[in-house]
Each structure stands twice: as C-alpha cells, then as structure tokens.
Amino acid sequence: MAEKEREGRKTQVGIVVSDKMDKTVVVLVERLAKHPDYKKYIRKRARFKAHDEENRCHVGDKVLIVESRPLSKEKRWRVRKIVEKAV
16 A cells, blocks of 8 residues: 655654564654753653554564554554664
C-alpha cells in the first residue's frame, strides 16, 4: 500500500526490540532530555507498537516510524522504512 506523504505527521527513529506479533513490531526510541534542576542530560526511553504490513522488520533493525490513525488498542504508528538492518 503506497502511503501518501502528509504534512505534520510525527516521525521517530528507533530500534526494534520485539517482532513476535503478526504485522506488529515494538520499537524502542531513546532521546536525551536535560534535567530541569541539575542540568544533566538524561536518557529517556519510549516503546511504541508499530504496524509492519509485510513482517519485514526483525529484532535489532533501526526503523523510521510515522504517526498514523489508531490501528488497534495500542498501535498508533506505522513503519515507514528500515534505515539499517541488524547484523
């Protein structure tokens, strides 16, 4: 299914940590945030469930995910492309 390029959709880059579900992968996204009091950078993590139509992603792959309409109870992202395959 060819997905149209849309303005204003959020994108994230993360690592696939689970591919055990059918057409779904769990993507771990890390970001750095500065602590308001101590001014030290802290690594924050978020896990997103993303739709992978052809089951092409596997654990360790670096993927680009894009925001979409709700596809299930917890799935609100789609895999746009695989940036880097796992070794």
